[in-house]
Amino acid sequence: MIDEIVEAIRRAETELSEDTVKALKDAYEKETNEMARTQLKAIIENFTVAKKGSLPMCQDTGLQTFFIDMGYDFPYRAELKNAITEAVRRATKEVPLRPNAVHPFLHKNSGDNTGRFVPYIHWELREGDDAVIHVIPKGGGSENMSGLYMLSPGVGIKGIKKTVIEHIFRSGGKPCPPTIIGVGIGGGADLALTLAKKAAILRPVPSRHEEKFVAELEDELYEMANKLGIGPMGMGGDTTVLDVHVEYAHRHPATLPLGIVTQCWANRKRKVLIDSNGHVEVV
Amino acid sequence: MEYHEKTPIEDARKYKLGDVIYITGEMILARDEAHKKLLDEGAPINLKGAVIYHCGPVVTKKNGEWKVVSAGPTTSIRMEIFEDEFIEKFRPAIIVGKGGMGERTLKALQKYGAVYTAYTGGCGALAAERIKGVKNVYFLDELGIPEAVWVFKVEEFGPLVVTMDAHGNSYYDNVDEKAKKNLDAILAQI
Known part of the structure; x- marks a missing residue:
């Protein structure tokens, strides 16, 4: 599943979510202020260029954050934390991402977006045997x-x-x-x-x-x-x-x-869906 | 007005609030640490008429060549504590960032004939598309990638909107004033 989590991070960072794309385009159509239109036009051009070139849409690639919505009987639960941490390390090199994990006392950047309590993982349990990983890097x-x-x-x-x-x-x-x-x-x-x-x-x-x-x-x-x-x-x-x-x-x-x-307008989010048979999908 | 300019910039007093500028030539990146460093030790290059960019980029090195991946603006107000002295000492013509700056910078812009321009926040990929290469980088080992002084070669870099001119005018004051009036009206109706 590491490959798919890396892919979800890459897509979150480089392809703006479809709902937000539409919302920004609609806003541009409706906006009456010329200055505002210049700004919205640059934003639309930016996410178009980012998607085409597979480039992070913003240079602040965020704090790597994951919200997990998991069934009590999800068989791979023991692997998730390590898989996410490893995926963050790989994505930092492969996407690439800006290293954004800094020690608050020593001011040292870990260089790979991991460190104490990061990537940040928020867990929620419910009925079922599958898991949804929300990949939400936050600026x-x-x-x-x-x-x-x-x-x-x-x-x-x-x-x-x-x-x-x-x-x-x-x-x-x-x-x-x-x-x-x-x-x-x-x-x-x-x-x-x-x-x-x-x-x-x-x-x-x-x-x-x-x-x-x-x-x-x-x-x-x-x-x-x-x-x-x-x-x-x-x-x-x-x-x-x-x-x-x-x-x-x-x-x-x-x-x-x-x-x-x-x-921010750069509403970066993707989901990784994993079922009980180990089938993994990025949406 | 829309301007398509080559660096260095000779006359920044001509720009008015709301003018849009596209830059071809060089842009010099400087954030918090770089401002401090250059003020303490002097600049390794001539900054007269230069375009200074508040930005901490994402870059990679491939086959010994730097590639700029994403390079949008950072919040400029953090540099308010340095910028007036920086402008006085090095005489850049255009400062590029996001969110605007304060009273001290506005006064220095007026005194030394420079302007502040806003580049759309978050537009890192669009910016990288207009950056054609890295001419040089200073203090990389000491300051790290986001804080180093990068010299980018750019083509038609923009749109940069003039939001603080060289005549003491700040676009942000006007927006803030209007927004405050709107806020009061909204609160009165709740």
């Missing part, structure tokens, strides 16, 4: 624009809306807009941020939550964010976000955690 510029707000429950949905919009305003052009905003509400601090990251990256663009009141909140946040006029690269325009995705968990009566994760 540093957009990750810097993450936020955790431990709100007072009394501020309610209004307080959540205000905090999200102020957060997008303060982020300005720094996370390389047009962005996809993931909002996680409830749970604890860590769960709010995990839900936000999953909402931002794993869900298609555009998409709406299956529960009506959450979907309506997404619509409202999307409309408000694009009224800010920050625009592509923070240079003004109608397109500040491509979408806003919200996920929630039940909360403790005394807390209202709000996690916000920002994904």
